[in-house]
Amino acid sequence: MDQSGVTTQTPKSPWGSAAPAAPACSLSEVMSEQLAKQLDEENAVFPALSDPAAELLLADEAPDTASDLMLAQMLQMQFDREFDDQLRREEKKFNGDSKVSISFENYRMVHPYDDSDSSEDEVDWQDTRHDPYRADKPQTTPRKGFTGKGKNITTKHDEVTCGRKNTARMDNFAPEVHVGDGLGMDLKLSNQVFNSLKRHCYSEQRRSARLHEKKEHSTAEQAVDPRTRLLMYKMVNAGVLENINGCISTGKESVVFHADGGSLEEQPVPDEVVLKVFKTTLNEFKNRDRYIKDDYRFKDRFSKLNPRKIIRLWAEKEMHNLGRMKKAEIPCPEVVLLKKHILVMSFIGKDHVPAPKLKDAMLNSEDLKNAYYQVLHMMQQLYQECNLVHADLSEYNMLWHEGKVWLIDVSQSVEPTHPHGLEFLFRDCRNVSTFFQKRGVSEAMSTYDLFNAVTGLNIPVGAKDEAEFMAEIMALEKRNEDHIQKRGKKTFPVTSEDGGPPLEPDADD
């Protein structure tokens, strides 16, 4: 070895030459790098999912994991589903082929409204759980009411027999009641004690059912399922909304939230907006099928859709109808954005206070008269310019704001040529006439006159006989239907024989 060479250079380590040291790296950097890698891997897992949540994540853009909150939500949803799958497997294993099965339903994380696809293989606990107060086997005391002979007679009232029997019957209490090994200890419960235990057990069960119900209810009020919440977070995350403040209304079909508007690239977002979330529980909408099923604009699509998509159709329908109304300059919310079953639109009200419904507004007689003429005019515009019938018009769906009546809630509105369009209109007219007449507006027309004034039809009203009037309306609807069938056309001028403005189909569909 050449010693001299070594001495002139840095002394060589007896352990071999050291590689150049890596630049110093702080612990926090190492940690964040690790975290980033981990998050990366977790993100990569999502696209592989084949369930509806994955569909949601993939629907529009790549999963947005910028927000910790959203990331946490995604992970939580995934975790919940896996947990439920495992629970379902355990439930199956536990029950086996047994006729009496136990359900783990209450322990599930994701509740059926969110998981409709997999609900078929679930056990309905209401049906399968046995009645805790009905003994599994019939009691064996013979009809005569005693056993044994002579001195050894024991009646069904015998204290010891009865006590043991009561102990055994405790087994039939609800599973969450811990009864211990009474039989092993040869415990004898008097009727009095048993009955009071039974009462306690029963009231506990009811209490827990109530609690459960309350919990479910509060989740509904928080609005909705995790899927919807995630969509809402996404809107905040994308900056369309600044903040979602709170719930204005929870109806059967929708939940309405107040939110602060953010910004959208192509259009301005008002400072205050509402989110109308169409409920994804389908029960209520089923009753309303006819509003959409027979609406030719949606007819073809309706038959091909699954229920969740039908809910989206409602939101879409409200958007289209509001669009037509805006064109006719009818005061109504302005649509900002439609995202699946969530419709974002301008807020009617000020500083977080929604405008009152017409039924709650404190109006003097002058205002009332004014409001009446506005409503009359709006109904005419709606029919003649927008080619629409509101179909749920009443003092509940009109707001009073800045001295004007605003029309809302038009998801169910249909065209007059809808097979029941004129009947819906008649109902609207009745609601309007009744409301204003009751409030003392002497100018308010009768339902019949209002109907004619809106439609331009001249159905005779002399007899003031509702049945007759309705018969006329239905005859018109029938004629219209026949006409459509014959011509294969969508529209038909809904006018009387003696003329009136024919209705043109709207261009926006």
Ligand code: ADP
């Ligand atoms: P539903 O079908 O549940 O009746 P609505 O569209 O009528 O739905 O909305 C329910 C309630 O929410 C309304 O009565 C009204 O008080 C409030 N609301 C709905 N839209 C708006 C809006 N754009 N601005 C202010 N309040 C609104």
Ligand code: MG
């Ligand atoms: Mg309403």
